[in-house]
Amino acid sequence: WDVRFPSRNCFTNVFSSNCRNRPIDLVFIIDSSRSVRRAEFEKAKEFLQDMVDSLExxxxxxxxxxxxxxxxVQIEFLLKTYFQKSSLKQALARVEPLASGTMTGMAIKTAMEKAFTAEAGARVSSVNIAKVAIIVTDGRPQDNVEEVAAAARASGIEIYAVGVDRADMMSLRLMASPPHDEHVFYVETYGVIEKLTSKFRETLCGLDPCAQGHSxxxxxxxxxxxxxxxxxAxxxxxxxxxxxxxxxxxxxLILFYFLFLWSDLAPDNQCSKGSDPCARGHNCEQICINSDDSYICSCRVGYVLNADKKTCSRKNTNTCDKVCYLDTCSDACAHGHDCQHICENSNNSYICKCREGYELNADQKTCSVKKLDGMICMCGGFQNLLVTCASANVGMDMC
Incomplete structure (x- = not known):
């Protein structure tokens, strides 16, 4: 297959506009071992510069x-070193290869312990700023990468692994964050590594803030x-x-919804209380009367409402007004009275009377035994408190 890719200048023009990616702390970890030729290393640096061009x-x-x-392992510059895109690209262009060996595990460990620190410029205190490492290598690591990569991922570093040419796919998978189909990339040569720029631009500009951590x-x-x-919901x-x-x-409302579904159910009386303020509870001493969405207190006949509009006190009178409620007048005596013996309705009020043999006291409420000529009927030596001799129509020796 003869696959042709646009020139570097074309990629630079296409991806030079900033994507509004979520702010990230990004560390490139680049392999410059002997297997990477000078021209290939230059291609790798151009790839990194194109990446920088695509980011804010x-x-x-x-x-x-x-x-x-x-x-x-050599840290070329830290996260806090360059905040201008132009100076950052110039610094990338000046990087020189280190030659022999491929100590990828040591490089990851160095990045974790020295590059992703607050002293190095990492914003470790912010959960909204992702820590991302992109490893570019063309060979098999000569040290252990599995454990150190796992430790780096556990510390919150998201690792992307880019393999070129002779790179070992198993090692790339051991280094990268899951899922591997989103974090492991491979290209045949450094000459076509630029095609990954669009992929990384899409990935980094599309970072999922929620996936990076939220509260x-x-x-x-x-x-x-x-x-x-x-x-x-x-x-x-x-x-x-x-x-x-x-x-x-x-x-x-929920109950009536189910009543609508099952119409053979009877309404629950509790719901009718929803529109009855008195039924929901009140602080009236005697009578509660609903009034729109609230209530007012009232008193029984013979009582008046106190200033607190809740409690009631007896009227200082032997009469009381007849009570009418909902245009239906009722028995004044039945609503309560102060009579000791007998209450008798009288027009719009009532009067008190005493049983036979008693007379009404001055308070017009209580009764006392009636006295006739100083004589009280005696029956068997006991006073008959119910009748007088005259009313009994009997002699002193008969009761």
Missing amino acids: IGSDATRVGLVNYAST CQHICVNNDYSYYCKCH GYVLNQDKRTCSRKSFNHC
Whole structure:
């Protein structure tokens, strides 16, 4: 197959516009061992420059560092060194190969311990800024990469592995973050490595902020290179914009919904209380009367409402007004009275009377035994408190 790719200048023009990628701390780890020829190393550097062209570079945007390795490891510049795209590309152009050896594991360890630190310019305190390492190599590592790569990934570094020519695919998979089909790349020669620029631009510009870590209790929604939180159905977002609380439902509406589905069910009386303020609870001492969505307190006949509009006190009178409720007048005595013996309705009020043998006291409420000529009927030596001798129509010796 004769596959032709655009020239470097063409790639530079196509990808030179900034993508609004989420700010990341990006460290290139580049193999410059003896197997990488000078011309191939230059191609690798051009690939890195094209990558920089495609990103938004700055102290508050993406920061870039470079680790160069062979049998030794050298940090060419740190994340805090360059915040201008032009100076960063010039620094990449000046990098020289180190020659023999392929100590990839040592390079990853150095990047983890020295390049991705706060002292080196990494923004370790921010959970919203991803740490990304891109390894470019053409050979098999001469040291152990599995354990050190696992440690780097565990520390929060997302690793992409780019293999060229003779690169060992198994080693690339041991280094890269999962899923491997998104983090492991291979090209036949350094001459076509530039074709990965578009792939990385798509990947880095499309970084998933939610996948990088978020503080949403329920649902994280990507929003450009940030995110916002949402809640599951039946919940509402709290004021902290992160956590969720269950919605307050009207149980009566839910019940009537099921009554609609199963019409043979009878309505629950509890729901009718939803429109009855008095039924929901009140603080009236005697009578509660619904009034729109609230209630007012009233008193029984013979009582008046106190200033607190809740409690009642007895009227200082022997009469009381007749009560009418909903245009239906009722028995004044039946609504309550102060009579000791007998209550008798009288027009719109009532009067008190005493049983036979008693007379009404001055308070017009209580009764006392009636006295006739100082005589009280005696029956068997006991006072008859119910009748007088005259009313009994009997003699002193008969009761």
